[in-house]
Amino acid sequence: MNSYQPLKKGIEQGDFRILARALTLVENEIEPSSALLQSISIQNAIPVIGITGPPGAGKSTLVNEIVNCFVNKDKKVAILAVDPTSPFNFGSLLGDRIRMAQQFNNPNVYIRSIATRGALGGVSIKTLEMIDVLRAAKFDLIIVETVGVGQSEVEIAGLADKTIVVLVPESGDEIQNIKSGLMEIAQAFVVNKADREGADMFANNLKKMIHQQTAEIPVFKTIADKKNGILELYNWIIKPIDKVNDRRKFLLAEKALRIIQHYKMQDIDKKQLRLAIEEAALKPDFNIYKFVEGWIKHS
Amino acid sequence: MNSYQPLKKGIEQGDFRILARALTLVENEIEPSSALLQSISIQNAIPVIGITGPPGAGKSTLVNEIVNCFVNKDKKVAILAVDPTSPFNFGSLLGDRIRMAQQFNNPNVYIRSIATRGALGGVSIKTLEMIDVLRAAKFDLIIVETVGVGQSEVEIAGLADKTIVVLVPESGDEIQNIKSGLMEIAQAFVVNKADREGADMFANNLKKMIHQQTAEIPVFKTIADKKNGILELYNWIIKPIDKVNDRRKFLLAEKALRIIQHYKMQDIDKKQLRLAIEEAALKPDFNIYKFVEGWIKHS
Numbered sequence: 001m002n003s004y005q006p007l008k009k010g011i012e013q014g015d016f017r018i019l020a021r022a023l024t025l026v027e028n029e030i031e032p033s034s035a036l037l038q039s040i041s042i043q044n045a046i047p048v049i050g051i052t053g054p055p056g057a058g059k060s061t062l063v064n065e066i067v068n069c070f071v072n073k074d075k076k077v078a079i080l081a082v083d084p085t086s087p088f089n090f091g092s093l094l095g096d097r098i099r100m101a102q103q104f105n106n107p108n109v110y111i112r113s114i115a116t117r118g119a120l121g122g123v124s125i126k127t128l129e130m131i132d133v134l135r136a137a138k139f140d141l142i143i144v145e146t147v148g149v150g151q152s153e154v155e156i157a158g159l160a161d162k163t164i165v166v167l168v169p170e171s172g173d174e175i176q177n178i179k180s181g182l183m184e185i186a187q188a189f190v191v192n193k194a195d196r197e198g199a200d201m202f203a204n205n206l207k208k209m210i211h212q213q214t215a216e217i218p219v220f221k222t223i224a225d226k227k228n229g230i231l232e233l234y235n236w237i238i239k240p241i242d243k244v245n246d247r248r249k250f251l252l253a254e255k256a257l258r259i260i261q262h263y264k265m266q267d268i269d270k271k272q273l274r275l276a277i278e279e280a281a282l283k284p285d286f287n288i289y290k291f292v293e294g295w296i297k298h299s
Numbered sequence: 300m301n302s303y304q305p306l307k308k309g310i311e312q313g314d315f316r317i318l319a320r321a322l323t324l325v326e327n328e329i330e331p332s333s334a335l336l337q338s339i340s341i342q343n344a345i346p347v348i349g350i351t352g353p354p355g356a357g358k359s360t361l362v363n364e365i366v367n368c369f370v371n372k373d374k375k376v377a378i379l380a381v382d383p384t385s386p387f388n389f390g391s392l393l394g395d396r397i398r399m400a401q402q403f404n405n406p407n408v409y410i411r412s413i414a415t416r417g418a419l420g421g422v423s424i425k426t427l428e429m430i431d432v433l434r435a436a437k438f439d440l441i442i443v444e445t446v447g448v449g450q451s452e453v454e455i456a457g458l459a460d461k462t463i464v465v466l467v468p469e470s471g472d473e474i475q476n477i478k479s480g481l482m483e484i485a486q487a488f489v490v491n492k493a494d495r496e497g498a499d500m501f502a503n504n505l506k507k508m509i510h511q512q513t514a515e516i517p518v519f520k521t522i523a524d525k526k527n528g529i530l531e532l533y534n535w536i537i538k539p540i541d542k543v544n545d546r547r548k549f550l551l552a553e554k555a556l557r558i559i560q561h562y563k564m565q566d567i568d569k570k571q572l573r574l575a576i577e578e579a580a581l582k583p584d585f586n587i588y589k590f591v592e593g594w595i596k597h598s
Contacts, residue, residue: 037588252580252587253573259591264563274552281551288551289336292558
């Protein structure tokens, strides 16, 4: 029997072993994943915090400290670490995992990595679904950590309730070049390693830049490895989110679009498409746009 | 009259002004863009070279030198610079443009920037379409330059006939961490700034790593700003590509999938979806997966 019921029950009881299994099913689209997603009670009130920033900004150390704040208050936290398989993240993902090690044995902390490999709109749908599974597991906070270097990471960050962009003073020279895209995804900035030279100037420049565009985005200064400035950030994180504010509406519609896209692509027989296109491509007047139109009409 | 005929004719005659207009129509999906795409004669024999790598690797200088090789032989080159609007590319796009300046007045070189902003599978479909327009304009070479830092850039690079990944010796420490994804997109590596310390060791390590996986990927050493090592790279670039080899077949199927995805999403009324979801989300038992299934059935 392929029932989703025991999974649903286990998730809602906060059973990490069953949660892990459910996440694997959803990640790999193994049934009963879709029945499960349609049946679970997705707690939309649970805040999903996106944490992103360039490699080396100290994201993992910061996440570690934020998690400590929650755990110290007997709260349960889930961390979804989005590991972009982008080849240019020469990044220190292993090192990140080591920095997070102290949380691995904590019964109130659930850590999961997800690879974003796989193109064609599949980049983030799995992440969205996995977040929803976590939302049904009654955590007090869900953190989605991404290395902020590419478009797909930005997309994921843009789907969190609050996204924190972590920067370091060294980014100073380039601050003029920060694109407005950053403003669109950030609900807060953290200048980490704020004991480094130029940190104050960097934070001030950042504030100035933000004020030109919007007055609403706070800039926090932290020294995560010295547990400095974490409390202010924590207080901002726990501020409740409107249940259906404009941003939430926008996020829901975006999310629905992604799910629809995913569904719509499911009925395409990729093998058949490949065979058909291999044959068609041999013709001298082959035009892929004409081919696609014909293919959609006849399938 | 909204005819695509004059556009088609202008493109095929290599009229840069008309080409620019056609690219703008295609980029913004303004009719007659789809009729145009279906009517133009896409020259699949024209090589599309992807050039990617981290910021600061010297991609633009290298592109400049490659272009010079072609221009000196009276060949026509198109450059599509994909400007990722990713906020973490603090990059020096303006600087890049300045490095390319000597080509701007060359009647045999066409340069176009394209922003990849816009989520939901729209990231690269425009790039693909614009490449196909360029393919109809009878260039001898099309270069697609992307800053290689994210998944979407990798996807674009993966759709070129040959992709060159440009690295610099400084990446040395992290070479162990280069993910296999890099091997999947690279048909060649260039170690640029090869006069820097550690360049030989870096190139050797890179070669060793490649040989563990495949023996087919060459590693070129260049010092682009001294025009060093360019000829070897040029000779590799001009090597003909099989018309329908396995990689080409794979690329065609990938491309068709993207186009199909794009078509399939076009008939979705996003405004209506947003209104429907705003209403549904107010209900306490709202489940987005159930909502999407119902929405697809009824629309």
